[in-house]
Amino acid sequence: MARFRAQEHIRAREEFEAVYNDGRRVSGGLMTLFVGSNNRNITRLGIAATRKIGGAVVRNRAKRLAREVFRHHKPEAGLDVVVVARREMAHAPYTAVESEFRALLERRTSSGPSRSLRPSQGRAVAHPGI
Secondary structure (H helix, E strand, O other): OOOOOHHHEOOOHHHHHHHHHHOEEEEOOOEEEEEEEOOOOOOEEEEEOOHHHOOHHHHHHHHHHHHHHHHHOOOOOOEEEEEEEOHHHHHOOHHHHHHHHHHHHHHHHHOOOOOOOOOOOOOOOOOOOO
16 A cells, blocks of 8 residues: 655745746645656655635645545656646545546656746736736
8 A cells, every 4th residue: 555654745935846846836626736856766746725625624635635645646767747726626525626637747758848937937017007
């Protein structure tokens, strides 16, 4: 049985930000995945479940689902995966979360080259009065 070990957790803010800035973003209806390389021999998981998706019970269910899917479908070693849960994820059945996680990982590998993923970068900004 696959386990989710302590060294497979992403916990530090700097590590989350590194994946957000240097990784690739793929979005689905239940979650958004940020996937980046970590130059290690292990694959690590970080989960972002904010209060916007619900109270503690809802957030904890979303995190449990993300950990379980990751445990069963770990990508190749050397990757950091951050799951940003959406409100719908906490109420979805495990099979739906599992199929979306696998599909998003597959899309990550089949898409074009990686790029910076900060929402404010690379977008035109409207300047009033110009």
